[in-house]
Amino acid sequence: MAECIVVTSGKGGVGKTTTSANLAAGLALAGKKVACVDADIGLRNLDVILGLENRIVYDLVQVIEGECRLKQALIRDKRVEGLYLLPAAQTRDKAAVKPEDMKRLVNDLKEDHDFVIIDCPAGIEQGFKNSIAGADRAVIVTTPEVSAIRDADRIIGLVEAHDLPEPHLIINRYRPHMVSRGDMMNKDDILEILAIPLIGMVPDHPDIIVSANRGQPVVFEERSVVGAAYRRITDRVMGIDVPFPSFEADPGLWANLKRWMGLAPAREAV
Amino acid sequence: MRSLFQRLSEAIGPSKSQSKDEAKQRLKLLLIHDQVDLPQAQLDRMKAEILEVIAKYCEVEKDDGVEFKLNREDGHVALVSTIPVRRVTARA
Ligand SMILES: Nc1ncnc2c1ncn2[C@@H]1O[C@H](COP(=O)(O)OP(=O)(O)O)[C@@H](O)[C@H]1O
Ligand SMILES: [Mg+2]
Numbered sequence: 001m002a003e004c005i006v007v008t009s010g011k012g013g014v015g016k017t018t019t020s021a022n023l024a025a026g027l028a029l030a031g032k033k034v035a036c037v038d039a040d041i042g043l044r045n046l047d048v049i050l051g052l053e054n055r056i057v058y059d060l061v062q063v064i065e066g067e068c069r070l071k072q073a074l075i076r077d078k079r080v081e082g083l084y085l086l087p088a089a090q091t092r093d094k095a096a097v098k099p100e101d102m103k104r105l106v107n108d109l110k111e112d113h114d115f116v117i118i119d120c121p122a123g124i125e126q127g128f129k130n131s132i133a134g135a136d137r138a139v140i141v142t143t144p145e146v147s148a149i150r151d152a153d154r155i156i157g158l159v160e161a162h163d164l165p166e167p168h169l170i171i172n173r174y175r176p177h178m179v180s181r182g183d184m185m186n187k188d189d190i191l192e193i194l195a196i197p198l199i200g201m202v203p204d205h206p207d208i209i210v211s212a213n214r215g216q217p218v219v220f221e222e223r224s225v226v227g228a229a230y231r232r233i234t235d236r237v238m239g240i241d242v243p244f245p246s247f248e249a250d251p252g253l254w255a256n257l258k259r260w261m262g263l264a265p266a267r268e269a270v
Numbered sequence: 271m272r273s274l275f276q277r278l279s280e281a282i283g284p285s286k287s288q289s290k291d292e293a294k295q296r297l298k299l300l301l302i303h304d305q306v307d308l309p310q311a312q313l314d315r316m317k318a319e320i321l322e323v324i325a326k327y328c329e330v331e332k333d334d335g336v337e338f339k340l341n342r343e344d345g346h347v348a349l350v351s352t353i354p355v356r357r358v359t360a361r362a
Contacts, residue, residue, distance in 0.1 A: 146293050153301050182290050183289045193294070
């Protein structure tokens with residue numbers, strides 16, 4: 001049975017688009033047929049992160065308005081079997097789409113895909129309502145910062161108010177060094193506050209920027225630690241129970257020296 | 271006595287400030303506050319209903335001097351109200 005997952009956060013810039021691209025690509029790598037939908041009308045991005053921006057002919061609004069068929073608008077990724085993108089319109093307004101339109105679109109996509117991944121725009125207005133209209137469940141992305149977590153809490157309430165099951169959480173841009181010196185909230189701090197199940201932790205890492213530069217999702221990178229984090233998320237989304245590695249801070253020269261002098265505890269797992 | 275190394279460590283080592291504790295504390299307050307941030311219309315309705323209940327037992331000032339607010343104090347949020355009572359009408 002096909003499933004539609006919305007990736008949302010409330011706050012902008014926390015990693016929804018990056019997560020959507022890597023989750024969709026990861027599921028395709030795992031042999032699933034996946035459609036990812038850029039629901040950020042007017043600010044399309046997912047095409048660039050996936051490196052498919054040069055192949056866009058039609059967009060989501062044109063599909064909804066009946067200007068083209070759904071099949072014509074879907075861009076097939078040539079790097080991996082089963083990955084398709086439905087791009088957002090760049091020159092239209094969010095008001096061009098209504099929740100009922102999205103519901104119908106998602107249902108059509110579910111007919112011949114295993115997963116539909118929706119990249120939600122920031123905010124809690126029209127774009128958010130459109131994005132969750134057809135979703136079966138939600139993944140909430142946050143960073144370990146006060147403002148992002150506050151917005152995540154708000155979104156969790158809204159997701160539950162829309163009769164979706166309890167959402168899952170991804171903590172993005174985790175910095176083990178800052179966590180181990182007490183300057184960033186750790187996993188348990190965040191879970192204590194948001195109280196929803198964790199489905200992934202993604203470190204803050206330069207590989208994300210390099211892969212965005214290239215239009216090549218990092219989940220494809222066999223040897224990248226962030227790529228591995230997204231592969232674990234993909235597995236968990238498919239219902240596979242994957243343990244969470246403790247991201248251990250490389251303590252650095254200073255801490256090593258202190259430990260060697262017997263002034264610091266053995267190793268601070270985070 | 272602190273060793274030279276300890277003093278050196280404090281001077282140039284990583285900061286000991288646990289800023290994440292501050293973040294967590296602030297967040298907890300914020301969220302309580304967000305969650306009890308009732309829209310004015312709802313706050314008005316609640317006020318009317320509470321006054322109705324109180325009116326069963328006391329004769330109270332209905333408009334002037336009645337105060338209802340959500341107060342943010344250190345550590346928690348409280349619903350604070352001041353209702354001037356003219357006289358107690360019912361006896362248990
Ligand atoms: N784990 C990470 N490490 C480093 N940079 C990241 C990470 N996640 C996201 N970013 C960067 O943050 C920015 C915002 O990410 P994006 O996925 O576009 O967020 P959103 O879709 O929520 O606005 C991008 O420039 C992206 O490269
Ligand atoms: Mg985005």
